[in-house]
Amino acid sequence: MEMAVKNYGVKHRTPPGDVVDRALEQLKLVGYAVVDSGYDAEEQAEIAAAFDRAHAAQAERYGADALREIDEHNTVRMPMLYEAIFGKLAQNPRVLAITEHLIGGSYSTGTFILNQQNGIVNPAGKDYNQAAYHRDLPYQHFTSSRPLALNALYCVDPFTSENGATLVVPGTHKSEPFPSDDTVRALERQITASAGSFLVLDCMVYHSGAPNRSTADRRAVNHVYTIPMIRQQIDMPAILGHRDDLSDDARKLFGYGAQHITSLDAYYASRRSRLEG
Secondary structure, eight states: OOOOOOOSSOOOOOOOOOHHHHHHHHHHHHSEEEEEOOOOHHHHHHHHHHHHHHHHHHHHHHOHHHHHHTTOTTEEEOGGGTOTHHHHHTTOHHHHHHHHHHHOSOGGGTSSEEEEEEEEEEOTTSOOTTOSOBOSSTTOOOOOSSOSEEEEEEESSOBOTTTTOOEEOTTGGGOSSOOOHHHHHHHOEEOOBOTTEEEEEETTSOEEOOOOOSSSOEEEEEEEEEOTTSOOSSOHHHHHOSOTTOOHHHHHHTTTTOSOOOSHHHHHHHHHHHHHO
16 A cells, blocks of 8 residues: 655645546646556457457448558548447546546536547657647637546557657646647656556647557547537538437437537527427
8 A cells, every 4th residue: 555645734635546546636737647447368369359340341342552652551430430449438437527527517418529539650760640739629829717628548458658658748738738748858748558448638648659669559549528519520420321320429429419400490490309308
């Protein structure tokens, strides 16, 4: 058991809590937290194998050379389209609990949705298109009293300093401008994490991939959860279509019912549905 942190002159402090409580405290303070997914070794292996199948399926469908030409060969857009396990990954109970606390409400009531899900490969010894500081709501310079979006990056492989683990600039979710280069260099931290972990970020925290100096690719699956008024990166309901295997909660999480309304008839129908619901 770890020793208590020594302190004096303290009149108020946050009480100890579970894995979700610890993540919430860290996210509010510095904008990121590493969270154990709760998956055992067998489940982690299933996700890793499914990742490779989804990556191969995308290459077969669209052409590996064609994807390389548009710099999409190291990204798997909507892996749940190829492997059902990624739909379950997007519904990880700990990640959803964190999102419910920080964004507010519940995905089962449509308070937030899955905005995007992307498989990411940081290739060994090669250029990486995510190796530049950015927010996952890019081009935005504002702060808010609570997050409008959260990022949950699932580590298919361990994140290490050698294989390009994510760099973050702590606390930048509280500041509108990007910091000066000297400040970035002084404050940036590289976040190592074991396979099966989520790196959860306030989407307004500046972060970056790092060069992979190892001999193996580093794989991850990124999820961005947002309030419904932020348009999905890809219209998931349009692509997934009618799916008997989706629960009502999953349909709401994936954006069914939160799509762009294109007619007055559709608007009035949505109002009627909400009132009757």
